[in-house]
Amino acid sequence: MAARSTINREVKLARHSTAELLAEHFAVKECDVPTPCQDDVVVRNRWFRVSVSTRLMAREGAEAIEGIPFPPLRPGDTLADAAIGEVIHSGSTSGVAVGSLVMHSLGWREFAVVRGSECTVLESRNTDPAAFLGHGWTAYAALTQGVQIHQGDTVFVSSGAGAIGSMAGQIARQLGAGRVIGSTSTPDKAHWMATELGYDAVVTRGNGPLIDQLKRAAPDGIDVIVDMVGGEQLSASIAVANEGARCVLLGALTAELDSKRATLQAPVELDGFQIILKGMTLRGFSASEDASDMFDAWIHQQEAWQREGVIQLPCTIFKGIEQAPLALQEACAGRLKGVVLVEL
Structure with missing residues (x-):
């Protein structure tokens, strides 16, 4: 391949979002491969991941948000996220052979120029992209390193149809949970979680107070909370928690996906006396920082579970780079299931 003459297509931020993130905030542009x-x-990228964290990165004024974990996007910037692709040109000192299938961090473009040291070579060409680009490893690390599942535990997973939650419920079951409860936004996703992912009960927004729904779904209380949402869902689950309950906090979608003002501030009112009297533990957890060495363990474990037929890797796939902005719009609106991927 003559890299300098190949035309690339990349997804760039066209203008900042001030409210709901829409496909029109982005544009697919042609440019030369560096x-x-x-x-x-x-x-040559074959798949890349679409993450709702882009909602925060694309927000006007993102550069002023203290502690933002991702580089803020400016108009004209190309988006980036995890990707899998085939090496079609290799520099003399890159250490990666032409034809290798690799994972790297420069998605949202058809071709990527990446340092060989920043690529992970994948052993099999029949790789399920959802295993590597999905957040199963985040859920696995959280449920093995962030908290411990005891045999027969009742586990509550907020945002149970999302990229992390769709894996966390299944993984909790394999680690010994006796009852798995999830939350979601629509009856359609609730039905899917129950019939496809094996959730024992699902609570939904708009179907009455969440605390009342949780009390019905978990009459014997909750032992483990895996929270991606914050807000009412976190406070309700803590209110229903048993003595010695363990809570691992992985996100705060109430803040990240706020249609009016995405932010890193996620205030929530919790009953501190209940946390003390119940002897509960609450832990914030980041797989990339707290358990980065768990990725390979997750890959081997999910392969074993897949062979046994006890787990699946839910994903929503959009085909073609032109569909990527729409994929992001729909993901941020909460209308999709599992990890969201674009196939090129």
């Missing part, structure tokens, strides 16, 4: 250096590889 000239690779000796330690670079050129990758």
